[in-house]
Amino acid sequence: MKAYDSLEHLFGRLSTLEDAGGILSWDRDTMMPEGAADRRATVMATLSGLQHELLTKPEVAEWLEKANAEGDAWRQANLDEMKRIHARAVAVPGDVVEALSRAGSEAEMVWRKARKESDFGMLLPALQKVLDLTKESAQAIGEALGLSPYDALLDGFDPGMTQATIAPIFADLARELPSLIEAVIARQAESGPLPLLGQPPFPIAVQEKLGLQMMEQVGFDSRRGRLDVSAHPFCGGATEDVRITTRYEEDDFLPAFLGVMHETGHALYEQGLPKAWLGQPVGRARGMTMHESQSLLLEMQVTRSRDFAVFAAPLMAKTFGSASSWDAESLYRRMTFVERGLIRVDADEVTYPAHIITRYELETAMIEGSLALKDLPEAFNARIHDLLGINVPDDRRGCLQDIHWPLGLWGYFPCYALGALTAAQLFQAALKALPDLCGQIRSGNFSSLLGWLRQHVHERASSVSTQQIVADATGKPLGAEAYLAHVRQRYLEN
Amino acid sequence: MKAYDSLEHLFGRLSTLEDAGGILSWDRDTMMPEGAADRRATVMATLSGLQHELLTKPEVAEWLEKANAEGDAWRQANLDEMKRIHARAVAVPGDVVEALSRAGSEAEMVWRKARKESDFGMLLPALQKVLDLTKESAQAIGEALGLSPYDALLDGFDPGMTQATIAPIFADLARELPSLIEAVIARQAESGPLPLLGQPPFPIAVQEKLGLQMMEQVGFDSRRGRLDVSAHPFCGGATEDVRITTRYEEDDFLPAFLGVMHETGHALYEQGLPKAWLGQPVGRARGMTMHESQSLLLEMQVTRSRDFAVFAAPLMAKTFGSASSWDAESLYRRMTFVERGLIRVDADEVTYPAHIITRYELETAMIEGSLALKDLPEAFNARIHDLLGINVPDDRRGCLQDIHWPLGLWGYFPCYALGALTAAQLFQAALKALPDLCGQIRSGNFSSLLGWLRQHVHERASSVSTQQIVADATGKPLGAEAYLAHVRQRYLEN
Numbered sequence: 009m010k011a012y013d014s015l016e017h018l019f020g021r022l023s024t025l026e027d028a029g030g031i032l033s034w035d036r037d038t039m040m041p042e043g044a045a046d047r048r049a050t051v052m053a054t055l056s057g058l059q060h061e062l063l064t065k066p067e068v069a070e071w072l073e074k075a076n077a078e079g080d081a082w083r084q085a086n087l088d089e090m091k092r093i094h095a096r097a098v099a100v101p102g103d104v105v106e107a108l109s110r111a112g113s114e115a116e117m118v119w120r121k122a123r124k125e126s127d128f129g130m131l132l133p134a135l136q137k138v139l140d141l142t143k144e145s146a147q148a149i150g151e152a153l154g155l156s157p158y159d160a161l162l163d164g165f166d167p168g169m170t171q172a173t174i175a176p177i178f179a180d181l182a183r184e185l186p187s188l189i190e191a192v193i194a195r196q197a198e199s200g201p202l203p204l205l206g207q208p209p210f211p212i213a214v215q216e217k218l219g220l221q222m223m224e225q226v227g228f229d230s231r232r233g234r235l236d237v238s239a240h241p242f243c244g245g246a247t248e249d250v251r252i253t254t255r256y257e258e259d260d261f262l263p264a265f266l267g268v269m270h271e272t273g274h275a276l277y278e279q280g281l282p283k284a285w286l287g288q289p290v291g292r293a294r295g296m297t298m299h300e301s302q303s304l305l306l307e308m309q310v311t312r313s314r315d316f317a318v319f320a321a322p323l324m325a326k327t328f329g330s331a332s333s334w335d336a337e338s339l340y341r342r343m344t345f346v347e348r349g350l351i352r353v354d355a356d357e358v359t360y361p362a363h364i365i366t367r368y369e370l371e372t373a374m375i376e377g378s379l380a381l382k383d384l385p386e387a388f389n390a391r392i393h394d395l396l397g398i399n400v401p402d403d404r405r406g407c408l409q410d411i412h413w414p415l416g417l418w419g420y421f422p423c424y425a426l427g428a429l430t431a432a433q434l435f436q437a438a439l440k441a442l443p444d445l446c447g448q449i450r451s452g453n454f455s456s457l458l459g460w461l462r463q464h465v466h467e468r469a470s471s472v473s474t475q476q477i478v479a480d481a482t483g484k485p486l487g488a489e490a491y492l493a494h495v496r497q498r499y500l501e502n
Numbered sequence: 503m504k505a506y507d508s509l510e511h512l513f514g515r516l517s518t519l520e521d522a523g524g525i526l527s528w529d530r531d532t533m534m535p536e537g538a539a540d541r542r543a544t545v546m547a548t549l550s551g552l553q554h555e556l557l558t559k560p561e562v563a564e565w566l567e568k569a570n571a572e573g574d575a576w577r578q579a580n581l582d583e584m585k586r587i588h589a590r591a592v593a594v595p596g597d598v599v600e601a602l603s604r605a606g607s608e609a610e611m612v613w614r615k616a617r618k619e620s621d622f623g624m625l626l627p628a629l630q631k632v633l634d635l636t637k638e639s640a641q642a643i644g645e646a647l648g649l650s651p652y653d654a655l656l657d658g659f660d661p662g663m664t665q666a667t668i669a670p671i672f673a674d675l676a677r678e679l680p681s682l683i684e685a686v687i688a689r690q691a692e693s694g695p696l697p698l699l700g701q702p703p704f705p706i707a708v709q710e711k712l713g714l715q716m717m718e719q720v721g722f723d724s725r726r727g728r729l730d731v732s733a734h735p736f737c738g739g740a741t742e743d744v745r746i747t748t749r750y751e752e753d754d755f756l757p758a759f760l761g762v763m764h765e766t767g768h769a770l771y772e773q774g775l776p777k778a779w780l781g782q783p784v785g786r787a788r789g790m791t792m793h794e795s796q797s798l799l800l801e802m803q804v805t806r807s808r809d810f811a812v813f814a815a816p817l818m819a820k821t822f823g824s825a826s827s828w829d830a831e832s833l834y835r836r837m838t839f840v841e842r843g844l845i846r847v848d849a850d851e852v853t854y855p856a857h858i859i860t861r862y863e864l865e866t867a868m869i870e871g872s873l874a875l876k877d878l879p880e881a882f883n884a885r886i887h888d889l890l891g892i893n894v895p896d897d898r899r900g901c902l903q904d905i906h907w908p909l910g911l912w913g914y915f916p917c918y919a920l921g922a923l924t925a926a927q928l929f930q931a932a933l934k935a936l937p938d939l940c941g942q943i944r945s946g947n948f949s950s951l952l953g954w955l956r957q958h959v960h961e962r963a964s965s966v967s968t969q970q971i972v973a974d975a976t977g978k979p980l981g982a983e984a985y986l987a988h989v990r991q992r993y994l995e996n
Contacts (some may be wrong), residue, residue, distance in 0.1 A: 024548040027541065028522055031529055039533075043725035044743035047521065047780075051740070054518040058552065231537035246545070249538035286541075 011074035012083065015090055016288060018068065023287035025059050027246035034251050036113070037238040049113030056109040063097045082290055085471045089289035092167065099152035100145050108141040108416055115414040120239055126404035128385050131414065136381050138416045143375060146418075158375045161419030166295040166426070168473055171372065174422050177488055178368060181361050181425070184492065185395065192346045192358050192499040202345060203338035206328050209258035218261070218327045219254065219268040222320070226306065227458045228272050229279050240411045241267045241353065243274035243303075247286055250275045261328070262342060263354050266307055270353075273306030274299055276458065280466030294470045294477060296420060300427025301434060302465065308357045308428065309435035309494070310457070312343040314502075315449040323452075344498065348396045350405040357428065358495055362395040364425040367410075371418045430478060432491035434465070437482040505568040506577065509584055510782060512562065517781035519553050521740035528745050530607070531732040543607035550603040557591045576784055579965045583783035586661060593646035594639050602635040602910055609908040614733055620898035622879050625908065630875050632910045637869060640912075652869045655913030660789040660920070662967055665866065668916050671982055672862060675855050675919070678986065679889065686840045686852050686993040696839060697832035700822050703752035712755070712821045713748065713762040716814070720800065721952045722766050723773050734905045735761045735847065737768035737797075741780055744769045755822070756836060757848050760801055764847075767800030768793055770952065774960030788964045788971060790914060794921025795928060796959065802851040802922065803929035803988070804951070806837040808996075809943040817946075838992065842890045844899040851922065852989055856889040858919040861904075865912045924972060926985035928959070931976040 009017070029052060036048055072091055077083035115134035122131040143157060150160035155170075162169045220235055233245065238253040245251030252271035256264045277293055285291025293299050310316055317340035325334035346356045352363040370387055373379035379387055388407040389400040400406040412420050438460050439445055448456060464481040478486045503511070523546060530542050566585055571577035609628035616625040640651035647654060649664075656663045714729055727739065732747035739745030746765035750758045771787055779785025787793050804810055811834035819828035840850045846857040864881055867873035873881055882901040883894040894900040906914050932954050933939055942950060958975040972980045 021548055024545045025552075027545045028526060028549060031526055031545075032522060035525055035529060039728065041725055041728055041743060043723065044740070047740065047742040051518045051521045051525075054515055055522060058519075229537070231535055233535055234533065246538070246541065248541040249535060 011071040012077055012087065014071050015068070015075055015087070018062065018071075019090060019289055020287045022059055022062060023247065025055055025062075027249075029055050029059075030244055030246040031249070034236075034244045034253075036116075037240075037242070037244075038236045038253060042117075045113070045117045049110050049117075052113055053106045053110040057102055057106040060097060060100075060102045060105045063094060064102070068094060069098070082285065082471055086285070086288050086290035089292075089470055093289060095152060096149050096164065099149045101148075104141060104145055104148075108138070108145060111137045111141055112414065112416045115416075116411065119408070119411060119414040123239075123404055123408045126402040126408065128403040128406075128408055131408065132381060135414060138414060139374060139381060139418075142416045142418055143377075146375060158372050158419065161375065162422065165417075165420050166297040166423050166474060168475070169295075169297065169422070169426070174368070174426070177429070178361075178365050178422075178425070180488055182365050182395065185359075185362055185365075186397075188492075188495065189346070189348070189358055189362075189396075192495075193348075195500060196346055199341070202342060205262070205338055205342055206325070206334055208260065210261040210328060212256045212258065214328060215256050215261045215264050218324065219265060221323075221327075222265070223252075223268060223272045223275075225452060226269075226272060226310075226454045227276055232279060233275055235268065241271055242411075243271045243278070250278045261324075266311065266343070267353065269311040270303045270307040273303035276306070276461070277302040277466055280458075280462045281469050282467050285469060290470045292470050294465075294468070294472075294474055296423035297426040297430060298465065298474050298477065300423050301430035302427075302461070304357075304424075304428050305431035305435055305461075309431055310449060310454075312340075312357070313446075313449065313498075314340045315446045317343065318450045319452040346499065348398045350392075350398065350400060351409055353409075358499060359396060360428060361425045362392075364421055366391040366395060367421040368425075370407075371413070371421060375418055426486070429488050429491045430474075430486055432494045433478060433482050433484075433486060433489075434461075436490045436494070437464075505565040506571055506581065508565050509562070509569055509581070512556065512565075513584060513783055514781045516553055516556060517741065519549055519556075521743075523549050524738055524740040525743070528730075528738045528747075530610075531734075531736070531738075532730045532747060536611075539607070539611045543604050543611075546607055547600045547604040551596055551600040554591060554594075554596045554599045557588060558596070562588060563592070576779065576965055580779070580782050580784035583786075583964055587783060589646060590643050590658065593643045595642075598635060598639055598642075602632070602639060605631045605635055606908065606910045609910075610905065613902070613905060613908040617733075617898055617902045620896040620902065622897040622900075622902055625902065626875060629908060632908060633868060633875060633912070636910045636912050637871075640869060652866050652913065655869065656916065659911075659914050660791040660917050660968060662969070663789075663791065663916070663920070668862070668920070671923070672855075672859050672916075672919065674982055676859050676889065679853075679856055679859075680891075682986075682989065683840070683842070683852055683856075683890075686989075687842075689994060690840055693835070696835060699756070699832055699836055700819070700828055702754065704755040704822055706750045706752065708822060709750050709755045709758050712818065713759060715817075715821075716759070717746075717762060717766045717769075719946060720763075720766060720804075720948045721770055726773060727769055729762065735765055736905075737765045737772070744772045755818075760805060760837070761847065763805040764797045764801040767797035770800070770955070771796040771960055774952075774956045775963050776961050779963060784964050786964050788959075788962070788966075788968055790917035791920040791924060792959065792968050792971065794918050795924035796921075796955070798851075798918075798922050799925035799929055799955075803925055804943060804948075806834075806851070807940075807943065807992075808834045809940045811837065812944045813946040840993065842892045844886075844892065844894060845903055847903075852993060853890060854922060855919045856886075858915055860885040860889060861915040862919075864901075865907070865915060869912055920980070923982050923985045924968075924980055926988045927972065927976050927978075927980060927983075928955075930984045930988070931958075 032048065032052055040048060072094060075087055077087045115131065115138045118131050118134045122128065146157035146160045150157045153160060153163065155163060159170045162171070216235065223235065224230060232248050233250040233252070236251065236253045237255060239255065241254045243250065243252045252268065252275050254264045254267040254271065277299060281291055281293060317336040321334055321336040321339045324339070344356070346358045348359060349355055355363055366388065369391060370379060370384065374381065385403050385407050392398065392400055438457060441460060442456050445457060465477060468477050475485060526542065526546055534542060566588055569581055571581045609625065609632045612625050612628045616622065637651060640654045644651045644654035647657065649657060653664045656665070710729065714724070717729065718724060726742050727744040727746070730745065730747045731749060733749065735748045737744065737746045746762065746769050748758045748761040748765065771793060775785055775787065811830040815828055815830040815833045818833070838850070840852045842853060843849055849857055860882065863885060864873060864878065868875065879897050879901050886892065886894055932951060935954060936950050939951060942948070959971060962971050969979060
């Protein structure tokens with residue numbers, strides 16, 4: 009076999025192990041009985057270890073050196089991705105990889121309990137273990153690629169992204185945010201109290217039915233995916249089997265519904281990746297910033313729009329069968345309600361960046377060693393107070409609310425805010441390209457939008473960089489302008 | 503590392519891959535969206551292939567030669583099991599292993615549809631592929647171990663079992679069965695028509711609640727397992743995560759309930775294996791005959807007894823809240839109703855061996871090549887008519903009813919009947935050892951029985967042979983006497 013073909017075969021096999029891990033991970037968070045946690049951690053650590061072993065065999069380096077994919081842009085891009093993945097993998101010893109997977113599984117189990125009991129101290133030892141191993145791994149990768157440890161982590165989620173790029177954008181946002189939030193909330197106060205939407209309780213089975221219906225309406229293929237329940241919503245599963253989750257409250261259906269739309273944005277991206285490159289590195293989604301842009305485009309740009317409310321309000325009212333007032337304007341006002349809230353995943357799009365900036369600042373400090381883990385709750389609460397002007401009453405609604413750090417995902421959070429900026433910029437371009445888009449959304453027709461996203465984002469997969477995808481789709485490099493323009497237009501002008 | 507320790511490490515890793523496969527297989531049959539079938543087949547084939555690769559690395563043969571476990575019976579037994587597993591594995595080329603796994607996954611998906619539509623022709627091409635690969639594999643193993651191809655298959659499910667052992671036992675049973683069934687049904691006719699048990703429909707959610715409650719009552723640990731729904735009931739999952747399934751009909755709760763008890767017998771065995779040997783070959787259940795003995799002991803010997811009916815009838819009546827008659831005797835009569843039925847998994851214990859003997863005879867013929875697959879439905883229906891005196895109206899209720907052959911499990915069926923004999927013999931011994939056992943069952947107390955099974959079967963795992971476990975627990979080698987005595991006593995005397 010030629011070197012390039014050997015590589016395609018190897019990476020194809022690796023992707024099946026990743027898929028196995030994807031389903032096992034979904035199962036752990038939705039189905040697994042709690043007594044199986046230890047064993048599951050061992051199973052998943054072995055799978056990670058095996059992938060690492062296969063990827064770091066001596067012949068792989070030889071193949072990568074010999075392989076030639078000239079003249080075919082996709083094969084060349086595939087080879088480049090392979091080289092990047094390989095370089096990251098050989099930098100970290102196999103036992104560190106296995107230990108990190110195991111520590112992450114263990115910390116996740118503790119986190120579930122610690123969050124429930126709002127006890128950061130309970131999580132501390134397990135989290136410290138994950139942090140230490142993450143730092144060890146980041147140090148090794150950083151040395152190999154000539155990056156700082158934190159940039160090495162970022163590169164794992166959004167190739168090419170650096171602290172130097174993020175810092176000024178986030179600084180701009182942090183400067184704009186407090187006055188923007190102030191202005192939006194002041195204007196909102198003029199509209200009087202929020203209207204009610206139906207009468208709780210909203211039965212979980214009915215909420216689920218609504219979620220499934222809306223997922224399919226926007227283009228989710230249920231033959232190749234599922235909707236389930238987990239403590240923290242996620243989009244996971246495997247190739248051709250994209251599984252999203254949400255969590256329900258009977259008092260209010262909006263959080264679960266908006267969560268479903270968010271995860272469906274992720275799922276549409278996965279389901280729209282090019283079939284011809286299934287299982288190959290170039291056929292994957294282009295990093296987490298682009299992934300978050302797809303979830304936030306659907307949730308923030310589309311679902312929370314007045315046009316969407318016109319389409320969805322009667323359908324929701326019918327589904328829940330409520331007698332009380334349920335007009336589009338009430339739904340829109342509820343979906344665009346801005347509030348200095350505690351929970352990131354429930355946050356509106358105006359305050360959302362404040363949650364991310366907090367996490368970004370703290371996680372860079374944790375990795376650099378300037379913030380000790382035991383001081384995290386206090387630092388977290390202080391920064392939330394600075395940016396949002398609210399007090400965090402307990403760890404459950406503070407630094408314990410997210411699963412990312414227990415899983416070892418330092419470097420992931422910035423992608424959320426970068427994704428929000430990307431989403432705004434992409435949607436602005438889509439509106440220009442599809443003059444009737446608002447009317448289509450009002451009548452529940454999402455196919456042109458999905459077609460545009462398929463063509464300009466999904467089908468490009470990892471064939472070019474995030475920056476290139478954004479530039480080709482929107483005609484300019486990624487910036488904060490479209491996001492700020494969108495927020496001002498939606499919250500201060502209309 | 504010493505050779506023996508290297509082997510323990512290797513087999514420990516292999517068991518984690520088996521666990522991954524166990525969960526993926528459970529997921530495929532309970533959760534997976536249908537569009538994911540192809541990809542899942544690839545994932546599972548890769549996992550099988552990787553296990554095979556790891557097991558057949560050259561150094562493993564060296565370790566097995568050098569390893570010394572003298573002076574420790576369990577380590578020695580572990581080493582012997584490793585040698586047996588290794589010898590079977592090196593006999594079959596890796597590509598045949600992967601192809602068989604993939605063909606099995608594919609045939610299973612086709613089988614689901616073919617069974618629904620009662621169309622054996624639809625399954626034929628996929629099943630032929632599985633059979634050809636199974637024969638190729640059996641031939642190779644047989645040559646390596648000096649066994650006939652069918653004995654090589656048997657050895658994979660019940661080490662040491664051969665056609666020469668089974669043939670005379672099954673011939674005896676086949677001789678006794680027709681007159682025994684005749685006599686039982688004649689006597690049964692004297693008791694008049696079967697009493698009703700409550701009023702259908704029996705809501706599935708309530709049936710599930712009853713199942714879970716009974717599972718826990720007999721000792722199932724729900725912290726380390728689950729109950730779900732699938733087309734064909736099974737016990738699967740992974741170490742420390744034992745998952746059983748059933749299928750519900752709203753017209754009658756007994757089939758699902760008895761299915762749950764059957765699979766719970768399997769699950770109790772898995773949950774009772776010695777923790778100290780978790781993940782090692784010697785720590786596994788001792789083959790399929792012993793496994794079936796545990797499911798049939800719980801289903802046939804315990805659950806379908808008059809004593810169990812005294813305990814369960816009021817609890818069931820309360821659970822379903824039915825106003826109609828619901829006494830223990832009615833339940834007992836329903837559970838011991840003997841009928842020349844079509845479906846193996848719904849069969850009573852008197853006619854059950856006829857289903858197995860049919861399958862055994864046909865599957866030996868398929869492997870020997872004296873029965874072409876296309877002739878299977880006709881041969882199946884003819885033999886069922888010989889032994890049970892009934893006509894099979896369609897393939898759905900004939901040779902398409904079981905999942906075993908599509909999955910490539912030729913050689914498995916005899917274990918069911920051998921398990922029934924073992925169950926009867928073990929329960930006879932338990933009754934002798936625990937004089938109050940009947941009284942305990944009447945009051946819903948299963949702990950002494952479970953304790954006895956733990957000590958005499960579960961905790962012995964694979965440390966000695968099936969025959970040794972039976973002889974130690976019952977004082978005599980396995981035979982059909984206890985089974986026949988049990989059937990005569992329950993159905994012709996009491």
